[in-house]
Amino acid sequence: MRRVRYEQANGPLFLEEVPVPAAGPGELLVRAEAVGVTLPVVRKVTEALEAIPLGGEIAGEVVATGPGVTRFQAGDRVTGLCFGHGYADFALLKEAMASPVPGDASAVDAVALVRSGLVALGALEAAHPEPGESALVTAAASGVGHLAIQLARVRGATRAVGAVSDARKADFVRALGADEVVTYDDLGTPVDYVLDAVGGNLLGPALAAVAPGGRLVAYSSGGGTIQAYDLLVGARTVTGFQMAGIARERPELYERWRRELWELFGEGRLRPAVHGTFALEDAARAHEAIESRSNLGKVVLLP
Structure with a gap:
């Protein structure tokens, strides 16, 4: 082979x-x-x-x-x-x-949906979203990010913002359901929660984009540093999310998320x-x- x-x-x-x-x-x-x-x-x-x-x-x-x-x-x-x-x-x-x-799904559908969707859904769950809140997703055009934007909508976000590295990706992200698309130079007005897949130098600005009392979920392999004082100001919280731990330690949750992704796909509410x-x-x-x-x-x- x-x-x-x-x-x-x-x-x-x-x-x-x-x-x-x-x-x-x-x-x-x-x-x-x-x-x-x-x-x-x-x-x-x-x-x-x-x-x-x-x-x-x-x-x-x-x-x-x-x-x-x-x-x-x-x-x-x-x-x-x-x-x-x-x-x-x-x-x-x-x-x-x-x-x-599922029999009506292709192999390409499967690899575009399941693993990336699990990461997106897991990061979203870690943010504990409430209906009516606002969300910002970085790397919104990526394999994970483009699903996270849609899932935030499914979870009731009334304002969904996609952050991208290049403004030329804006039309793609808006077609996914984003109300606004911003670049990393300006993440716009604060939101209730941020899902950050970029890390590194963007981690600080991502935290600054969190409204007082809001949450940042960091799930990037890109690292990054934030200051404790920036958490105290505005009582913001940061949660790290990793999919591997869920797969190893909570297989029942892992399986439930997989079923949910396929259900949303079958209903046409999630489009990889x-x-x-x-x-x-x-x-x-x-x-x-x-x-x-x-x-x-x-x-x-x-x-």
């Missing part, structure tokens, strides 16, 4: 031929039909001290199951987060990370957008779309 790999930090991505892996205990062997490209993986390629497996969301057909698998069998369509080599014709997926793909699809041999171009922050929605590889 074909697999994308690289040999050193910031090194070129290339295709190699390797044997199809065997499903181990608790694993599914999936013929990958679509692979979602994520910002954390792109960052690791450029920043990690040594080469890592290129993982991410995958969706496709189960072709074999390992010992101990009880929920799935060959022929089932599944999606989930692959921690090993996911940029490949076949990938191994832990049963605990897998969920079924795909920036573009790329062949495996064009994985470097897919990464470039993420690195340049030019993507509008999810970036997807098609093995």
Whole structure:
């Protein structure tokens, strides 16, 4: 089978031929039909001290199951987060990370919706939104952000603001239901809660965009620093959110969120957008779309 790999930090991505892996205990062997490209993986390629497996969301057909698998069998369509080599014709997926793909949904729908949607929904839940509140979502055109804008609406936000790196993304974000679109230079008037996927130098301005008594949820891998005094002024709160902890420690909540995402998708209330699809041999171009922050929605590889 074909697999994308690289040999050193910031090194070129290339295709190699390797044997199809065997499903181990608790694993599914999936013929990958679509692979979602994520910002954390792109960052690791450029920043990690040594080469890592290129993982991410995958969706496709189960072709074999390992010992101990009880929920799935060959022929089932599944999606989930692959921690090993996911940029490949076949990938191994832990049963605990897998969920079924409804019959009327495509593999591309699945990788654009589920993992990114789980992060968006989890970050939103961490903000404890109330109907009638206002929301600001940074990276609003990203794979996660474009779903977070829509989910904020579902949760009753009466004013939804999308923050983007480039004003040329404004029409895309407004079409998702945003009332306003702002750039990172000016985050506009304060809101009840902010969902920040950028971090770094934007973390301070994101906190400043929180109204007195409001909340900031930080779920970026980009780091950043804020001052305690800035929390005291206006009695603002900051919550860190990470999806991995929910998946490990609260599987029932993880599953409930997955069901909710598919229900909203089926009702037409949540519309995942795909920036573009790329062949495996064009994985470097897919990464470039993420690195340049030019993507509008999810970036997807098609093995």
